[in-house]
Amino acid sequence: MATDYDAPRKTEEELNEDSIEELKTRRNDKNSGKVDEDEAEAAESFELPGADLSHEELTVRVLPQQSDEFTCAGCFLVRHRSQIAEQRPNGDAYCYDCAG
Template structure:
């Protein structure tokens, strides 16, 4: 809701009177809580620019394991050797998972 900082300021008493009147009006308005539009239908009707990626092709090049890397046995992330916290039973664990 926008605030008009140039408008005359109301006292706390005037503000409470206004808000009570607003609440009374809203209670009398039975349609104020209803939403006419289905959000799912509205979202399906929107067409975002560049959203159709059917003509695009994804190319991924997988690199072999480097000598200074390891894969954490807990989180399965490839980490640098400086992140190695411990090795148990031949399994390497990073500092995030070991701590």
């Protein structure tokens, strides 16, 4: 909790009174236990993590490797040829992040 050092200081007695008053207002607050029905209806449209998506179909178009690209043999990311840091005799190319 943040502390405002410029605020006037309260005594222990004042602090106890404040906390008791807060508790009384919370207890007397009649809306604190109610649930907004509109929020509950809106929550039904959200998908939770781990939901069953087996009925969904994903279509991906795979492009062939371009002339100015290479696939790093270390991280397997497709990178621009300007990122080649090391080319091994077996043909493997490594990016600056993976060369070592």
